[in-house]
Amino acid sequence: MSSAITRLRWPLVLAAGLTLGACSTEVPTAAATSWTGSSSAGTPPMQVPPISTGMATPTSDYRDGDYAATGWYGGLPSSIDVELTLDDGVVSEVTVTPNATDPTSLDLQRRFAAAVPGVVVGRPIDGLEVGKLAGSSGTPQGFNDALEQIRREAAGLPATSANTAG
The missing domain is CATH 3.90.1010 (Sufe protein. Chain: A)
Structure with missing residues (x-):
């Protein structure tokens, strides 16, 4: 029974560490390619990919x-x-x-x-x-x-x- 409890504890500890690792006072911007904020759990910084809508910016080269x-x-x-x-x-x-x-x-x-x-x-x-x-x-x-x-x-x-x- 104790081995079953130990097996359950590690995923919870790992999940808690990942959640805490994502906490920081810095907020990534849409143009950011990575986030170098510090984490309270001592985990490496979280990588944030650039945000893309997949759509081009409207252009004024065309008449309405x-x-x-x-x-x-x-x-x-x-x-x-x-x-x-x-x-x-x-x-x-x-x-x-x-x-x-x-x-x-x-x-x-x-x-x-x-x-x-x-x-x-x-x-x-x-x-x-x-x-x-x-x-x-x-x-x-x-x-x-x-x-x-x-x-x-x-x-x-x-x-x-x-x-x-x-």
Whole structure:
């Protein structure tokens, strides 16, 4: 019985030591890569990784406003219409309108159109790119084509398509 109590005590002592080791009067900042505060338990300083949101900082290189473009993709060719609103370089609203006539392609475009707002709204347009989404690997190519046209227009450049309709 005493060996069972001894086995239970060590994890508790270790857990208490780790908890106390994390206590300090210093607070790491978001830009800190490590924390060198002292600890009352004599444990080494705790390492704190930099905090990252995974999102770029909005840029003022893009004019606010409503934009529209047709994105082309595939060999048929296929297309989707994209309407997008920018606020301070961030996508605040997006609508995708499917143009497919083939039932399978139309289904894929509709599923993509329903899913894409949850992926792009609230994200900076700079560097934004969508990969396979809602089972569709082709439609995102058309979306990214339209996105590039919109980026160029919002930056005051000619909005040329990387893909062609023919």
